[in-house]
Amino acid sequence: MRGISVCLAAWLAGPVCADGLDLSEPAPLQAPALGLAFPGNQPQFYDLLRDAGMSWARISASWRRIGREDGSLSFADLDRRVAGLQAVGVHPFVTFESDADWATDPATHRVKNATPTDMTAWAAFITAVVERYDGDGHADMPGLRAPVRMWQAANEYVSDTNASGGWAGSNADLLIYVNAAHDAVKAADPAAQFVLGGTAAFVMDVALVNQGYADWTVRQFWQDGSELVYAPDKSRGAEVTALVEDRLKFILENARYDIADIHLYGPEERDGDRIAALTAWSGGKPFLSSECGGPNLDYGDSYSPQAHFMAVIERNLNVLAEGGSACLWFGLGEEMVTTTGNARVPLYDMDRQPKPGVYAYRLLSRLLPKGASVRQIAGGWQIDGPEGEQVQIFRKGGAADSEITHCVPEVRLDRVLKATNNVNCANSILVFKGDLGRDILNE
Incomplete structure (x- = not known):
């Protein structure tokens, strides 16, 4: 050779x-369909996204970190991350988190999407954040290079114990919460796109079994050694049916949003069914995957350089072939805290050396120009x-x-x-x- x-x-x-x-x-060059979820809080590493040919990065806007109990706002940390991404040609995709203890119901503090005690205050916070980054010349971030157009709320809203998002309030309040966020984004920037919080791969897999579209066992390993397993019979139970019908499908069918979102982990062969269900239940709305990755270790797979390379190729091309606008890879570096199943998914190892998925992204960036x-x-x-x-x-x-x-x-x-x-x-x-x-x- x-x-x-x-x-x-x-x-x-x-x-x-x-x-x-x-x-x-x-x-x-940076391809418009490639991106990363969770680039971290250190902008000195953001050039790694550019070097991989990516154009998008998903970051968070925390009410707890930005807001204050007296109503004042501090944008220093979010400004730093937005500026760092834009400096290397990467567009921010921002997910809101209602995690301010002083503005939310204490009974819901176990999730990041805690229930606001005043939805008007929640909406005002979102409008203020979007206004800072909409590029209209009014109250903009100093040095803003381009408008931030992609905003999201209610990440992984189905579970009431999901520390990465979740929802511990009522389904009726969840609909109010999502619609308030959507309307607040549009009030500040009518040109912005509002993305409904992503449906977790585990949740969608259980929902597909519950609704009669699949017959698989769903599993997830945690770092403490525990494992969450839903055999088909459990997925078809009454409690799951209530979550699927009254929360997952209820929000997808009734909330106001521009783009639906599905997280894609685990067996790649399930992605087509996952996407088909999301499309059907959202009424045919456009979709993306704001988290995707592999190889996932929950189903007996093992990490290998070849598996990492092919996971990037397959997940990205399959999402685009199904009509999705992007698949944002899970994690820049392996030091991030995650489930056992996703521990080897990030693109760089503990020494910040590129893993084979980086080479796959560099290949895709040449194959996927605009259009x-x-x-x-x-x-x-x-x-x-x-x-x-x-x-x-x-x-x-x-x-x-x-x-x-x-x-x-x-x-x-x-x-x-x-x-x-x-x-x-x-x-x-x-x-x-x-x-x-x-x-x-x-x-």
């Missing part, structure tokens, strides 16, 4: 060579570029040997090599059909 040589000028810029593409180099579309084909995907360019990507063994033009070797995940007499693509993790020298990657 020979190395990279004789670099050519690339249609999407960057080091594309006669024999292949070097994915160890930073991505030359590109993705569809699933037998064994893989077809990407059509905005000017008629086309490339087909197959999992290992998905294309006939005589048709393979390029490949990613299992032993060199940081390279896309051109199939030649000296490069055998037979055992590669990804293979490509079509002359990449004239299509998506090159001029």
Whole structure:
């Protein structure tokens, strides 16, 4: 297997060579469909998102951290994160958290989406935050480079014990809460998009069994060694039915929002059913995934460099092929606190070294320019570029040997090599059909 040589000028810029593409180099452009959830609070690391070819990052706006009991607001921390992301060309996607103890019902403090004691105050907080970042020249953040257009509330609202979001109040109050947030965002910036809080993968999997669309066992491991398991019979119980009908579907069907959201972890083969249910229950609203990732360890899978690389490829391309606008990967670095199942999902290891998913993102950033579309084909995907360019990507063994033009070797995940007499693509993790020298990657 020979190395990279004789670099050519690339249609999407960057080091594309006669024999292949070097994915160890930073991505030359940022693709509009790629992003990250939870980039952390240290802007000095945000350039890693740019280097992976990402355009979006999901961050939080905490009522507890921004607001004060006397009604004053301190934007210093959120300003720092917004400015840090915009400095590297990344658009903030902001999720609100109603976690201010002094403004919420104490009985609901076990979740981040605590129930406000005064919905007017909750709405006023949201309007003030959106106003600061809407770019209209009134009360804007100093140095704001572009308007922030993506806002969200009620993350993972189905569970009443979810410390990452949740909802511990009534279903009626939840609808009021979501609608108040939506209206407050639109009052400050009519051009903004309001995203309903994401449905957790665990919840959607249980709901699919409950509603008769699946017959699988749903599980999740926690760092304390405990495991939450829902066998099919449990998922079909009356308590679950009430949550699915009176909370999950009730909010999806009745709340005001622009975009629905589904979190995608665990078996990739479940994603199509998850997305289909979300689309049906939301009345066909546009959707995205504000959290996605793999390999997930809850279902007996193990981490390997190859599994990490392919999880990025499959999750992103499948979401786009299903009509989603983006799939935001879970986590920048492995130091973040998460479930046991997602412990190996983040893109950088504990030493801030890139994992193979970073190489996969750099590849996708070159394949997914603005205007590109993705569809699933037998064994893989077809990407059509905005000017008629086309490339087909197959999992290992998905294309006939005589048709393979390029490949990613299992032993060199940081390279896309051109199939030649000296490069055998037979055992590669990804293979490509079509002359990449004239299509998506090159001029």
